Amino acid sequence: MTDTGKSFDFIFPTEIRYGERIITELPKRIKADGISSVLVITDPGLKNQSFTGEILNSLKAGNIRYSVYDEVEANPKDFNVQSAAALINEQGAEALIALGGGSPIDCAKAVAIVAPQGGEVREYEDSSRIGEAVLPLYTVPTTAGTGSEVTFSAVITDSTARYKFTVKSPRVAPRAAFIDPLLTLSMPPALSAATGMDALTHAVEAFTARNANPLSDASALHAIGLINRSLTKAVTSPQDKESRGGMMLGSLLAGIAFSHSDVAAVHCLAEALGGMYDSPHGVCNAVALPVVMEYNLDYAVDRYARIAREMDIEFGDSREGARLAVERVKQLASDVGLPQFRELGVRESDFPELAEKSACNGSNKDNPRPMKKEDYLELLRILQGNTI
Numbered sequence: 001m002t003d004t005g006k007s008f009d010f011i012f013p014t015e016i017r018y019g020e021r022i023i024t025e026l027p028k029r030i031k032a033d034g035i036s037s038v039l040v041i042t043d044p045g046l047k048n049q050s051f052t053g054e055i056l057n058s059l060k061a062g063n064i065r066y067s068v069y070d071e072v073e074a075n076p077k078d079f080n081v082q083s084a085a086a087l088i089n090e091q092g093a094e095a096l097i098a099l100g101g102g103s104p105i106d107c108a109k110a111v112a113i114v115a116p117q118g119g120e121v122r123e124y125e126d127s128s129r130i131g132e133a134v135l136p137l138y139t140v141p142t143t144a145g146t147g148s149e150v151t152f153s154a155v156i157t158d159s160t161a162r163y164k165f166t167v168k169s170p171r172v173a174p175r176a177a178f179i180d181p182l183l184t185l186s187m188p189p190a191l192s193a194a195t196g197m198d199a200l201t202h203a204v205e206a207f208t209a210r211n212a213n214p215l216s217d218a219s220a221l222h223a224i225g226l227i228n229r230s231l232t233k234a235v236t237s238p239q240d241k242e243s244r245g246g247m248m249l250g251s252l253l254a255g256i257a258f259s260h261s262d263v264a265a266v267h268c269l270a271e272a273l274g275g276m277y278d279s280p281h282g283v284c285n286a287v288a289l290p291v292v293m294e295y296n297l298d299y300a301v302d303r304y305a306r307i308a309r310e311m312d313i314e315f316g317d318s319r320e321g322a323r324l325a326v327e328r329v330k331q332l333a334s335d336v337g338l339p340q341f342r343e344l345g346v347r348e349s350d351f352p353e354l355a356e357k358s359a360c361n362g363s364n365k366d367n368p369r370p371m372k373k374e375d376y377l378e379l380l381r382i383l384q385g386n387t388i
């Protein structure tokens, strides 16, 4: 049941431009904002992609001066943010283009704050410190998973504490997102699988989070349907435009959903693992999602049953639907060939610290089942013994 008596806000400042070849419109949009110099933030794997060259050429043709910071690491580090911010302050760019998956986009959001406001990025974990002077940001996602192209948050790794923290404010919402599903055609299967499971996790967690509202629910459910229908084909037939489009839209809708609801225990665990082991975010989510769903089941029976309905699963009572939704998610993770938890190389001696970091995550409060450090310890033990 939707709670019609619950108050909520839904503020969405980002302009969304979706479509094949929509990136050709980017220079015109930037010019319309009166901007003539940008810093493009991307990662080493993308700098030699043909579309990167095309985008840079189109900026040049549109008389937009640009420089490039292409050293963003996976699980973007605090030092990536500081280096790119220093580059801006040397060269005086007026805006940022983030080209990539979640890592370059999250890095760019943090740079948009640190470049004009100074200091160390970790200081902005306290969102009250984020002032109004934030550089305009244009996002161009190249994976279908993160949703970061439209969210208000950036997850950055404190490289000293090996801890992922979130910088969150509507002020870091991108000005415009240019979402072109053709940019995902060259993603290798393992990356399509991991990023796609990240998107599914966003949708499932947003739909079952305590902070969910009717508009985040609508986005999350539609995302679940699209991802359920598109993920396996996008992994096994990378050139299939329909499934790539389905994943891109699913990822976008899931991003809209969780930025207005929240993520929950899967992300708490994934961020603890990513911070300590630098493991890929999508892989961490994929291994944890079915196990956490099972752990939460008694606290989310009706919601899981609605997920089952969205996945076209036939069932009798809600409990059966909920159980079958968990089974379907397990099956999806297995079909797209993601690694097992054990393959991440997590040491049992680190479990207490991982559990502590998970429990301290800001999204822990929104998990449908109340979770303490002991619950995360139990989950880690289940994951260790689990095979999908």
Ligand SMILES: [Fe+2]
Binding pocket: 146, 198, 202, 267, 281, 285
């Ligand atoms: Fe995520």
